[in-house]
Amino acid sequence: MDIYLPPEPPDGDEGVDPFGPDSGLAALAAFCERSGLPLPPLPEAFIPLLEQMDEAVFTSRNDLTTLTNLDSLIGEAVAGESIPFVALSHEGFGTNSWYLYYCVSLPAVSLFAAVPFGGLYRDLEADRTVIEAMFDQAATLIERALAYEGARRFVIEYRGFGRGRWCEAGGAWRDDLDAFATVAAALET
Numbered sequence: 122m123d124i125y126l127p128p129e130p131p132d133g134d135e136g137v138d139p140f141g142p143d144s145g146l147a148a149l150a151a152f153c154e155r156s157g158l159p160l161p162p163l164p165e166a167f168i169p170l171l172e173q174m175d176e177a178v179f180t181s182r183n184d185l186t187t188l189t190n191l192d193s194l195i196g197e198a199v200a201g202e203s204i205p206f207v208a209l210s211h212e213g214f215g216t217n218s219w220y221l222y223y224c225v226s227l228p229a230v231s232l233f234a235a236v237p238f239g240g241l242y243r244d245l246e247a248d249r250t251v252i253e254a255m256f257d258q259a260a261t262l263i264e265r266a267l268a269y270e271g272a273r274r275f276v277i278e279y280r281g282f283g284r285g286r287w288c289e290a291g292g293a294w295r296d297d298l299d300a301f302a303t304v305a306a307a308l309e310t
Contacts, residue, residue, distance in 0.1 A: 145170075
């Protein structure tokens with residue numbers, strides 16, 4: 122299986138250094154620093170395409186302005202129709218309905234996460250611990266997905282606090298408290 126590389130950035134972006142101070146990566150890093158979060162794992166091929174779409178919405182997919190439609194993105198991946206991208210956002214409403222959304226879609230695996238973060242009545246340190254653990258597991262998953270040469274395609278949905286599930290594209294969902302590890306192990310075979 123060939124590894125998908127996103128298209129080159131449009132000609133108008135040639136003057137922007139993808140690692141420079143005006144880049145999407147710099148904006149994401151500043152957001153993460155303000156939020157007390159580590160930078161999420163990002164496949165290097167997507168870094169030049171990363172854009173800040175709103176105050177707290179960052180994506181390499183230019184048709185996404187929000188990640189609150191996570192179920193639609195998951196549906197695309199389960200149907201085998203997802204295009205490769207990365208995205209992170211902090212979105213919500215009211216005093217306690219705020220989430221950190223994190224998505225990575227690669228040919229071998231698509232990860233969709235929505236973890237409570239930033240609500241008035243939430244324990245921010247406990248939320249940060251959950252997010253840091255998720256990013257650590259996602260880094261392993263991404264590494265294995267990029268090296269995977271098989272034909273199977275996996276989808277993971279993670280809602281924090283061990284609430285995860287996974288499936289193969291077109292297959293049935295399997296509830297799994299350790300969906301990251303299960304799929305990462307399957308990518309090694």
